[in-house]
Amino acid sequence: MTKGQIESKLSEAISKFEIEQMGRGPEKIRTIIIQDLILIRLKGFLSMSEKKLAVNKEGVELIKRVRSSLFENAREEFEAAVKSVIDVNIVSTYSDVSTKTGEKVIVVILDQNIENFYK
Template sequence: MNMTKGQIEAQISDAVIRFEKEYMGRGPLEAKTYIVEDLVVVRLKGVLTRAECQLAESRDVHNGRDLIKRMRHALLEKGRPMLDAIINDILGTPVKSLHTDLSTITGERVIIFSLESVPEILHN
């Protein structure tokens, strides 16, 4: 069955939400995926826990925010093989690199997957 680009993007969003829930312990409030040629951009909203929000707003704001970012980055790096497999399984194209950042102010995280090539699935 041929899927539309929008259906493929929704499938990736659902898979990343599942990863966040199962691996990170809590899923985002919202996720949206955009495929642009050989890039997959996943935007997650509402990823911070209540405790992380408290830490981000504490008196020592800079250290708290840095700690959250470092911890979340380390956790994502540890789970990266699972994320790479998710993207490869859906698109049939290996991930070349992964880039991510998290806003401790808005609670939004962006994950960008750079692929080895433009997925064939998009050419159908």
């Protein structure tokens, strides 16, 4: 597989994870592999209720806490989704949400440079 094909398959797997574990998928998703990092950028994943909550500081904090807890509780499933595409050891995973832009960024740190995996 090429780098682009792996990135595309990772995007599909992560989008499916978001739908199954978080309740809805993103409008757009982009995955980029850089050496031992996988960067995932999801756009348009906030629900209408979350968008309405995001109008004040308390709502923003609540959304971030809930989304962070949901992601932490589903971490094993997320890592399984990544491993279903490419057999790697995951060192750590980070995630953050922007209620201003409606984006989510996930960073996956691997134990090796995976640029050697593709043609």
